[in-house]
Amino acid sequence: xxxxxxxxxxxxxxxxxxxxxxxxxxxxxPLKMTTRNVDVFYGDKQAINGVSIDVTMDNVTAFIxxxxxxxxxxxxxxxxxxxxxxxxxxxxxxxxxxxxxYAAKMDVVQLRARVGMVFQKPNPFPKSIYDNIAYGPxxxxxxxxxxxxxxxxxxxxQRAGLWRxxxxxxxxxxxxxxxxxxxxxxxxxxxxxxxEVILMDEPCSALDPIATAKIEELIHELRGxxxxxxxxxxxxxxxxxxxxxxxxxxxxxxxxxxxxxxxTNPTQEKTRDYITGRYG
Amino acid sequence: xxxxxxxxxxxxxxxxxxxxxRVKATRFSATNPKRGTVHSxxxxxxxxxxxxAIGPALLFLVIWNIASPxxxxxxxxxxxxxxxxxxxQFARGAILAEARSIASGEQVRAFNPxxxxxxxxxxxxxxxxxxxxxxxxxxxxxxxxxxxxxxxKPELRARTKIERVxxxxxxxxxxxATITTVGIFASLIFESARFFSMVSPIDFLFGMEWNPKAxxxxxxxxxxxxxxLFWGTVFIxxxxxxxxxxxxxxxxxxxLTQYAPxxxxxxxxxxxxxxxxxxxxxxxxxxxxxxxxxxxxxxxxIGISGASSESALAAGVVxxxxxxxxxxxxxxxxxxxxxxxxxxxxxxxxxTKSETIKKVLIPAALPGVVGGVLLAVSRAIGETMIVVMAxxxxxxxxANPFSSVTTVTTQIVxxxxxxxxxxxxxxxxxxxxxxxxxxxxxxxNLIALRVVKKYxxxxx
Ligand SMILES: Nc1ncnc2c1ncn2[C@@H]1O[C@H](COP(=O)(O)OP(=O)(O)OP(=O)(O)O)[C@@H](O)[C@H]1O
Ligand SMILES: [Mg+2]
Numbered sequence: 001x002x003x004x005x006x007x008x009x010x011x012x013x014x015x016x017x018x019x020x021x022x023x024x025x026x027x028x029x030p031l032k033m034t035t036r037n038v039d040v041f042y043g044d045k046q047a048i049n050g051v052s053i054d055v056t057m058d059n060v061t062a063f064i065x066x067x068x069x070x071x072x073x074x075x076x077x078x079x080x081x082x083x084x085x086x087x088x089x090x091x092x093x094x095x096x097x098x099x100x101x102y103a104a105k106m107d108v109v110q111l112r113a114r115v116g117m118v119f120q121k122p123n124p125f126p127k128s129i130y131d132n133i134a135y136g137p138x139x140x141x142x143x144x145x146x147x148x149x150x151x152x153x154x155x156x157x158q159r160a161g162l163w164r165x166x167x168x169x170x171x172x173x174x175x176x177x178x179x180x181x182x183x184x185x186x187x188x189x190x191x192x193x194x195x196e197v198i199l200m201d202e203p204c205s206a207l208d209p210i211a212t213a214k215i216e217e218l219i220h221e222l223r224g225x226x227x228x229x230x231x232x233x234x235x236x237x238x239x240x241x242x243x244x245x246x247x248x249x250x251x252x253x254x255x256x257x258x259x260x261x262x263x264t265n266p267t268q269e270k271t272r273d274y275i276t277g278r279y280g
Numbered sequence: 281x282x283x284x285x286x287x288x289x290x291x292x293x294x295x296x297x298x299x300x301x302r303v304k305a306t307r308f309s310a311t312n313p314k315r316g317t318v319h320s321x322x323x324x325x326x327x328x329x330x331x332x333a334i335g336p337a338l339l340f341l342v343i344w345n346i347a348s349p350x351x352x353x354x355x356x357x358x359x360x361x362x363x364x365x366x367x368x369q370f371a372r373g374a375i376l377a378e379a380r381s382i383a384s385g386e387q388v389r390a391f392n393p394x395x396x397x398x399x400x401x402x403x404x405x406x407x408x409x410x411x412x413x414x415x416x417x418x419x420x421x422x423x424x425x426x427x428x429x430x431x432x433k434p435e436l437r438a439r440t441k442i443e444r445v446x447x448x449x450x451x452x453x454x455x456x457a458t459i460t461t462v463g464i465f466a467s468l469i470f471e472s473a474r475f476f477s478m479v480s481p482i483d484f485l486f487g488m489e490w491n492p493k494a495x496x497x498x499x500x501x502x503x504x505x506x507x508x509l510f511w512g513t514v515f516i517x518x519x520x521x522x523x524x525x526x527x528x529x530x531x532x533x534x535x536l537t538q539y540a541p542x543x544x545x546x547x548x549x550x551x552x553x554x555x556x557x558x559x560x561x562x563x564x565x566x567x568x569x570x571x572x573x574x575x576x577x578x579x580x581x582i583g584i585s586g587a588s589s590e591s592a593l594a595a596g597v598v599x600x601x602x603x604x605x606x607x608x609x610x611x612x613x614x615x616x617x618x619x620x621x622x623x624x625x626x627x628x629x630x631x632t633k634s635e636t637i638k639k640v641l642i643p644a645a646l647p648g649v650v651g652g653v654l655l656a657v658s659r660a661i662g663e664t665m666i667v668v669m670a671x672x673x674x675x676x677x678x679a680n681p682f683s684s685v686t687t688v689t690t691q692i693v694x695x696x697x698x699x700x701x702x703x704x705x706x707x708x709x710x711x712x713x714x715x716x717x718x719x720x721x722x723x724x725n726l727i728a729l730r731v732v733k734k735y736x737x738x739x740x
Contacts, residue, residue: 079628081624081627081628084623084624084627109630109631109632110630111630112627112628112629112630113629113630114630116628116629117628119621119624119625119628121621123619123621123622123624123625124625125622125625125626125640125644126622126643126644127643135626135629135631135639136629136630136631139629139630139631139635139639140630186625189625189629190628190629193629193630
């Protein structure tokens with residue numbers, strides 16, 4: 001695949017645009033992030049093609065789509081993690097609370113404190129559980145005293161549903177936890193800097209069903225406190241945890257809408273094919 | 281006929297044996313075309329016969345060369361001329377040795393007329409035993425060759441047997457390196473034991489005065505207290521050199537792995553590796569002729585007393601520079617081995633690049649870096665050329681980097697060069713020093729390798 005969009009596709013996407021663009025803001029509730037006509041290139045290769053989406057505060061937004069369609073790429077635009085890939089280039093407009101995050105005056109470090117991220121594979125630092133959580137607050141100077149820091153660590157772990165399991169062994173290494181616990185530790189770590197948005201890239205793909213259920217439950221509880229965007233391969237999961245779903249295909253946004261509509265009554269043929277498992 | 285001609289002859293006979301084996305095998309392969317009836321290809325049968333022809337004969341020649349000198353001496357002593365020899369062991373041995381070298385053509389004229397009389401019996405004995413050896417070797421070639429040739433038949437597993445011989449040869453080659461190490465260690469222990477029978481190990485290991493004398497002084501002091509040498513070695517190799525090498529090596533590794541654009545890295549890494557390949561004697565020049573005088577002038581100009589032109593600092597700094605590529609490449613490997621998920625995790629928390637390096641990458645890479653540093657220390661304390669050229673000989677116990685200190689390796693060189701009797705304590709002390717050095721570097725290497733291995737496992 002050298003060209004993401006071939007001629008037949010683009011004529012199709014033209015007709016599609018008619019119906020897809022209107023539901024850019026499938027959200028109600030306060031807008032958190034908006035994206036307009038975002039393109040991403042890796043070198044000469046275009047990975048995202050004109051994606052416009054609104055992320056709202058009160059809803060969990062799920063990105064679904066076949067492997068390689070650009071979900072992770074697009075997600076990483078939202079906290080500028082693509083900056084770490086030298087060949088990646090992002091164009092278009094992405095705002096957080098109305099502020100253009102790709103503007104020259106935007107401080108990337110501050111942005112990432114406001115838009116946290118949880119990765120596919122749990123990646124706790126090889127430090128103690130306590131230090132893992134305290135990492136962010138320390139570098140951002142969020143706590144002025146030891147008590148305050150202890151407090152942040154405790155509430156973050158409580159919110160991530162991990163406190164009861166680890167309260168007696170905060171000094172153990174974070175890497176000694178089970179995979180599911182590690183992933184909740186990473187969520188707690190993201191929560192600890194008090195972000196406004198949390199991005200999750202297939203947070204459960206390395207976990208067993210029980211650990212997955214715990215994370216999903218956690219996402220339910222975190223909803224409303226943070227704007228949450230989750231990438232998932234698992235359509236049941238998207239249906240369970242999200243209220244808004246965006247379906248990506250070959251770097252374009254095919255359909256974006258209320259999750260239950262997307263799953264029961266998709267407007268696009270491709271979406272239907274994908275969710276009924278005809279391909280992907 | 282000399283040994284080398286005999287050797288060549290055996291090899292040629294082996295070639296012929298190979299040919300005959302192959303011919304026979306080719307013949308029965310042709311008559312048994314069905315797959316599976318002939319186990320091995322004709323070539324393998326050829327090699328099978330050739331190895332049988334050559335192997336036992338060469339083995340015999342090796343043993344014969346070790347055993348025959350004693351037999352030759354016995355035969356020569358049995359001759360009538362031997363009756364005039366003096367009875368004393370020492371004089372007798374000298375005469376025999378002389379006669380022997382004349383007989384074998386290494387020496388032209390005898391100093392002792394008695395030796396001259398022994399030359400003829402020696403010559404006779406040598407040619408007699410040479411003849412026996414040669415005939416026996418050739419007989420072995422034929423006997424074993426024919427034996428093997430008779431044994432080859434379609435179902436002989438020549439291929440498997442050759443495989444085993446190949447394996448044994450490779451094993452032997454690898455054993456040689458191991459055995460040599462063990463041998464070196466054993467000889468160090470042996471000579472050190474002789475040294476410690478003359479000088480007490482306590483005096484040696486804990487003595488504060490290094491001033492080796494051939495004979496003990498009036499109060500029994502021998503001047504073999506090695507502490508000043510150990511201190512000098514540690515001061516130069518483990519302190520000054522590491523103060524230079526660790527920060528510079530680490531920082532260059534961080535720059536190269538984290539900040540450098542790929543094409544700069546592609547240039548820089550080979551250059552660093554060239555630095556590691558510079559012969560140490562060149563560093564020695566550099567230390568002795570450039571760095572040392574400059575440092576002394578500097579020390580004098582700021583009024584430091586006791587500045588010497590052979591300063592610990594000069595040797596240590598240059599050694600540190602020599603070690604930089606070593607530390608840097610070990611650190612580079614360990615930092616690169618930290619999963620990028622770790623780095624991304626930290627960046628996604630809103631940490632800057634340098635915060636990420638300081639708080640995540642370096643702590644995670646630390647065990648690997650420590651292992652690398654230990655290996656570097658072990659190299660530095662065994663390093664000889666730079667310190668011989670730049671560190672001086674005065675065994676001072678001083679922490680002043682501008683004054684002169686001496687190291688274990690310098691003193692080993694010092695003790696072994698020059699006219700020394702081989703069993704004086706002064707010479708043997710070199711072995712004792714070598715033993716200490718060997719043990720320390722061995723331990724450092726073991727610890728370092730273990731640390732590095734554990735670290736690798738942590739990120740499997
Ligand atoms: N670092 C990179 N360099 C070059 N190309 C990349 C890079 N990362 C992703 N791509 C390309 O961009 C396209 C989208 O990749 P992306 O990882 O965003 O897909 P995805 O939807 O997350 O897939 P998956 O579901 O398998 O995670 C792919 O064609 C991929 O090959
Ligand atoms: Mg992905």
